[in-house]
Amino acid sequence: MGFIWFWLVACMLVAYVVLDGFDIGVGILHLFLARNEQERQLTLRTIGPVWDGNEVWLIAGGGTLYFAFPLLYASAFSGFYLALTIVLWLLIMRGVAIELRMQIAMGVWKSFFDGLFFFSSSLLAIFYGAALANVVRGVPLRPDGYFFLPLWTNWRIGPHPGILDWYTVIEGVVALVALGVHGALYIAVKTEAELQLRARKAAGTLWIALFVLTVISLGATLIARADTLVNYQGHRLTYAVPFIVLLSLVGMIYFSRKMVDRNAFACSCIYLTTMLVGAAIGLYPRLLPATSGSAYDITVVNAISGPHTVHVGLIWWSFGMLLAIGYFVLVYRMFRGKVPLGAGGYEH
Amino acid sequence: MDALLLHRIHFGFTITFHYLFPQLTMGLALLIVALKTVAIRSRNELYNEAARFWAKIFAINFLLGVVTGIPMEFQFGTNWSQFARTTGGVIGQPLAMEGVFSFFLESASLGLFLFGEKRLSPWGHWASAFTVFVGSWISGFFIIVTNAWMQHPVAYKVLPNGVYEVTSFWGLLTNPWALLQYAHNMSGAAITGAFVMSSVGAFYVLENLFPEHGKIFLRVGVIAGAISCVAQIFPTGDLQGRYMAKHQPAAVAAMEGLFTSQKGAPIILMGQPDEEKRTIDNPLAVNNVLSFLIYGTTRAEVQGLDKFPRDQWPSPLPLLFYAYHIMAGLGTYFVGVMLIAVFLLWRGKLFQTRWVLWALMLSFPLPYIANTAGWMTAEIGRQPWVVYGLIRVSEGYSKYVSAGNGLFTLLGFMGMYAVLSILFIVLLYRIISKGPAVHITSPPKGSPMIMA
Numbered sequence: 001m002g003f004i005w006f007w008l009v010a011c012m013l014v015a016y017v018v019l020d021g022f023d024i025g026v027g028i029l030h031l032f033l034a035r036n037e038q039e040r041q042l043t044l045r046t047i048g049p050v051w052d053g054n055e056v057w058l059i060a061g062g063g064t065l066y067f068a069f070p071l072l073y074a075s076a077f078s079g080f081y082l083a084l085t086i087v088l089w090l091l092i093m094r095g096v097a098i099e100l101r102m103q104i105a106m107g108v109w110k111s112f113f114d115g116l117f118f119f120s121s122s123l124l125a126i127f128y129g130a131a132l133a134n135v136v137r138g139v140p141l142r143p144d145g146y147f148f149l150p151l152w153t154n155w156r157i158g159p160h161p162g163i164l165d166w167y168t169v170i171e172g173v174v175a176l177v178a179l180g181v182h183g184a185l186y187i188a189v190k191t192e193a194e195l196q197l198r199a200r201k202a203a204g205t206l207w208i209a210l211f212v213l214t215v216i217s218l219g220a221t222l223i224a225r226a227d228t229l230v231n232y233q234g235h236r237l238t239y240a241v242p243f244i245v246l247l248s249l250v251g252m253i254y255f256s257r258k259m260v261d262r263n264a265f266a267c268s269c270i271y272l273t274t275m276l277v278g279a280a281i282g283l284y285p286r287l288l289p290a291t292s293g294s295a296y297d298i299t300v301v302n303a304i305s306g307p308h309t310v311h312v313g314l315i316w317w318s319f320g321m322l323l324a325i326g327y328f329v330l331v332y333r334m335f336r337g338k339v340p341l342g343a344g345g346y347e348h
Numbered sequence: 349m350d351a352l353l354l355h356r357i358h359f360g361f362t363i364t365f366h367y368l369f370p371q372l373t374m375g376l377a378l379l380i381v382a383l384k385t386v387a388i389r390s391r392n393e394l395y396n397e398a399a400r401f402w403a404k405i406f407a408i409n410f411l412l413g414v415v416t417g418i419p420m421e422f423q424f425g426t427n428w429s430q431f432a433r434t435t436g437g438v439i440g441q442p443l444a445m446e447g448v449f450s451f452f453l454e455s456a457s458l459g460l461f462l463f464g465e466k467r468l469s470p471w472g473h474w475a476s477a478f479t480v481f482v483g484s485w486i487s488g489f490f491i492i493v494t495n496a497w498m499q500h501p502v503a504y505k506v507l508p509n510g511v512y513e514v515t516s517f518w519g520l521l522t523n524p525w526a527l528l529q530y531a532h533n534m535s536g537a538a539i540t541g542a543f544v545m546s547s548v549g550a551f552y553v554l555e556n557l558f559p560e561h562g563k564i565f566l567r568v569g570v571i572a573g574a575i576s577c578v579a580q581i582f583p584t585g586d587l588q589g590r591y592m593a594k595h596q597p598a599a600v601a602a603m604e605g606l607f608t609s610q611k612g613a614p615i616i617l618m619g620q621p622d623e624e625k626r627t628i629d630n631p632l633a634v635n636n637v638l639s640f641l642i643y644g645t646t647r648a649e650v651q652g653l654d655k656f657p658r659d660q661w662p663s664p665l666p667l668l669f670y671a672y673h674i675m676a677g678l679g680t681y682f683v684g685v686m687l688i689a690v691f692l693l694w695r696g697k698l699f700q701t702r703w704v705l706w707a708l709m710l711s712f713p714l715p716y717i718a719n720t721a722g723w724m725t726a727e728i729g730r731q732p733w734v735v736y737g738l739i740r741v742s743e744g745y746s747k748y749v750s751a752g753n754g755l756f757t758l759l760g761f762m763g764m765y766a767v768l769s770i771l772f773i774v775l776l777y778r779i780i781s782k783g784p785a786v787h788i789t790s791p792p793k794g795s796p797m798i799m800a
Contacts, residue, residue, distance in 0.1 A: 049463055052414060053455035056447060062421055063444030070436020070511065077425025077432075078746035084426055085419075085757040089764060092415040096768070099411045103775050146429065148748035305437035306513030313441060320448035327456035334460070334467070 001310045002285065002300030005068040008317070010280045012061035017128070017276060018182075018269050019054035023047045025183015027094065027121025028176065031114060033187060033198050038341070040114065044098065045339045046190040051098060053331060055091070060324070064317065068310060071145055071303040072287045079139060079147040080131065083163045087127050093120035122176060129175025133168035136279055137161070137224045138289035141296040157224055161291070167224040174210075174217045178275070181206045181252065182268045188261040190339050200256055203264070207253050214249065214275075218242070221282075225289070228282035241278045245271060354754040355427045355745040360727070361758065362419055364720055365765045369413035371719050374488055374534065375541020376406050377481035382568055384474045398564045399477070400465075401784030402545070407462055408775055412768060419761070421447075427754065431734050431744030435512045438504055438520065439494045446490035454483030488537070489530055496526035498735050499726065500595055528591055529726070532584035535576045536722060539682060540715040542573030546689070547712035548780055550705040561784045563699055566689075566708070570698065574690035577682040585679065586641075592729070593642045596736065598656045599729030602665050603672035604638055605631075606652040613638040613650035617677075621669045623661075626653070662731040671724035678718040685711060 026047050034040040066073045077084055097117035101110055137157060139147045152162035155169075164172075184203035188196050221228055232238045251267035283289070287303055290296035304310060380402050387395035421443060424432040432440075457479035465473050497504075503519030504512050514520050546569030552562025593600045601607075605616045607626040615637035619628035636646035643650075653661060662668050685707050692698040699705075730736055734744035 049459045053452065053459070055414075055418075056451040056455050059418060059421060059451055060444065060447030063440065063447045066421075066424065066432065066436050067440025067444050070433050070440055073425045073436055073440070074429035074433035077422060078427070078429035078749055081426050081746070081749045081753055082757070084422060085760070088419045088422060089760060091418055092764060092768075095411060095415040096771070099408075100771060100775070103408075104778070145433070146746075146748050148750075305440070306507050306511065308517075309437040309441065309514050312514070312517045313444075316445065317448065320445070320452075324448060324452040327452050331456050331459055334464070 001307070002304045004314070005064075005304065005310060006280075006284060006287070006300050009061060009065050009068060010276070012057055012064055014273050014276050016054070016057035016061055018272050019057060020051070021179045021182045021272060022186035022265075023051040023054055023183075024094075024121045024125050025179040025181070026187060027097075027117045027183070028125060028180045029183050029187070029199075029202060031118045033184070033195060033202060037110070039195050040110070041102075042191060042195060042339055042341070043187060044101065046187060047098070049335045050331060052095070053328065055095070056324075067313060068305055069287060069298075069300070069303040070305060072298050075141070075145050075147065075298060076135075076288055079149055080134065080163060081148065082151050083127060083131065083134075083149075087124065087131075090120045090124045090127070094124065125176040125179045126169075126172035129172035129178075130164060130168040132175075132276070132279060133171035133224075134163055135288055136171075136221060136228070136282065137165075137167055138291040140292045141288070141290035141298065142292070143296065145296075145298065167220055170213075170220050171217060174213045177206055177210045177213055178268075178272060181210050182265075182272065185252065185256065185261060185265040185268050188256070189265050192338055196261075200259070200261070203256050204253065207249075207256075211249060214245065225282075231281050231284060238281050241274050241281060244274045245278065248274065349751040349755065351747075351749070351751040351754060352742055352745055354751045354758065355749075356741065358427050358754055358758045358761075359423055362416070362423065362761055362765075364723075365761075366413070366416040366420055367719065367723065368716055369409050369416060370484070370488070371537045371540045371716070372409050372544060373406065373413050374484045374537040375539070376402055376409070376544070377477075377484045377541075378538055379541050379545055379568055379572055380406065381474075381477050381481050382572065383564075384477050386568075388470050388474060394560055394564055397784045398561055398568075401561070401779075403462060404779050405776060407458075408772065408779075410458065412772055416765070416768070427746050427749065428734070428744050429746040429749075431739060434510060434739065435497075435735060438501075438512050438514050439497055441514065441517075441520070442490040442493040442497075446487050450483050450487035450490065453479060454487065457483060485534065488534060489526075492530045492533060493521055493523065493526045495726070496523045496529050498733075499529070499730055500525035501735055501738055525591065525595070528584065528588045532580065532588045532722075535579045535584055536715070536719045538572060538576035539580060540719060542569045542576055542686075543682075543708070543715045544712050545569035546573060546708045547710075550709035551780070552783070553699055554702065554705050554709060558783045558785055559699075566698060566705075567693060570686060570689045570693050570708075573682070573686040577679070577686045580679055581683060590642055593650075596729060597651045598653065598660055599662055599668075600642075601651055601653045601656070602662045602668050603725060603729060604650075605669050606638070606650060608654050609649060609652040611639065611647055611649045612636040613652075615641065618673065621666045623665050660732065662728055664728065668725060668728040668731075671721040671728065675718050675721040675725055678714050678721070682711075682715070682718070 026043060030040065030043045034043040062073075093116050097113045097120060101113035101117070103109075134149075139149060140159075140161065141147050149161060149163045152164040153160045155162070155165045157165055157167055181203050184199045184206065187199040188203065191199065248267040248271040252264050252271065255261070255264035255267060285300045286297045287300060288298040290298070305313075380399050383395050383399040383402065386392070387399060424436075424439075424443075457476050460468065461473070461476040461480050464476060468476065497520065500523060502523045502525075503514055503516040505515050507513050545565045549562040549565025549567075549569055552558045553566065589600070604613075605619060605621050605628045606613055607628075612635060614633040614635045616628055617632045617634065619631040619633075621628055639648040639650055640646045642648065685704070689698055689704055689708060692701050692704060732740050732742070734741045
């Protein structure tokens, strides 16, 4: 059961990153790509009907994590207290920025929310990257299963780590660039003409950075956590994952150059998925490794809920997920294709 | 500074602010379905315009509910980690179900409801409004199930490692406390929706601004208000009060300000509790009524606080006493004003009776106060337990999150929510002053609504 729920929660978080990832990517880039009011509106309209549904994957994933692995939920959320609270503030700002921008037709008002959208999206990406890096690096868990990390200490991995250190900041930048590329490719899929050209160009430029950073990130992970490779050595097939990461990276730039934007975006989805799956493989069966000694690791074995809970949970969860996937197919079909110019949907 | 108190205030503040929005979301969702239903059956375009107007208010309100709601789910882990760790297997379940069964449905159908009126048939669009309503009410149910288990734990066992586990999933979902509390809470949400709609309607009629729409708002608001205000007291409030007296007698004693057990216990309508002297100052009391309300006979003995050890008294006790009395007092006022209004509506005189319109217009903040006070009654009444009778709040909070860190984030939330409040009021003012008459004002060029 621990194995099953580990991967189910991982799937939900991957779905969140891939889906909300392009919302965040749009936020990171829209100030640079959209140069006038019409383009700004168009950019926002690419995510308008879907962003809050995408965000639900985080809430549902968090809830699932809570009941399947209460120990992990309790320990990690209180231990990363400040970072998590800041993420919550950023999510508030991001949602408000997207929705309230259109409420008042005033330049200052719109510019303010455009700036807020950029600010919150960029920091969200960095925090998500750093969060994952914290889990990979491990935290100083106490014998009672808890820990508490300040935001930063001396920026080093060592006996007194902070949430931000050189390693987690690198991964934060990786996330920022990766979601930026993801967002650019998404805009290229959903728009036309100049905006689309600019999005492709931005994706191309950022891609170089992403390529370099991906390599750095893999190296840095091996320094920060040498035993990441143990699972890979045990199961040779898993080496396919880094291979797919590279392949999807190449695919992104190849299809983008060829102007087959849908395929380029699909490659970006695969890239994000395999990066996360790669990290998950390195972690399993640990959920949160302890830097204070592997005896204190939080694992799928010691964190899993009672047997009845997880069995019953599997039934309703599967049913609910089928429904959710159904809604997503419905909504994405309804709003498929290029975003139309001019007034959209809802009348004032 | 005391970390426990700080974590309590942290949760109390963020949940209180959050619930200002969902209560209107859930109440309005129901009323919008009513408006859409009448629109289709009567073919009266004014009802469609009314529905579109309320959809705009709904959308902003929904947004604030979403963004202030996410911190709630995560606060179980951030600020109440010891509680989350031991009970996650039980209450994590309904919380996850809310996301899986309600939020996905809600976000998808709200997109269709707000964007899809032109693309969908009238009944198709009605169905999208209906699923928004269903989604929001399912969400309410799972939250109530979560809270009800904390109030009245059922269907659980404790595993050897001290963690709680569900023994019957069905038992968890059909916790009698949850069903009673759900009925009481949802009728409370309907009251908020009804009063807000009536208030805007009364304003339009009194100001002679969009009076035809105003009359529709009043008609729907007052009828829904009368039904929900009565249901709030009887049967839902009555049943919940009795059930509470049976299972949380200490809470009821504190709510009523009953320090000593007695037969023919009085009901105290007003007064100021003095915890040290164990008396009520300036009491305005009616003898025998409390015994009658709880047990149906004036001679029954009601347990007072003297029956319970001091460390099991809810705290802060005076706040519990006031919260309960504010809720009950306002609830009584609601029944009065809504019954008068619905009577006048039936006689065809409501739109001319200016004093009732004034009362309706000015009353819109009161259901918010009553709903908040009701939740404070439930939550302070549960003290000193985080799970009633099983886990104390002092064993529930995150012990490694210092008071300093807690205060930092509390102040942050306060600042952010102050800004959100101002934005909300400004935007609502604009929507209400612009009004529902879509065919008169043309949309500003190229300003699509991207609300989803």
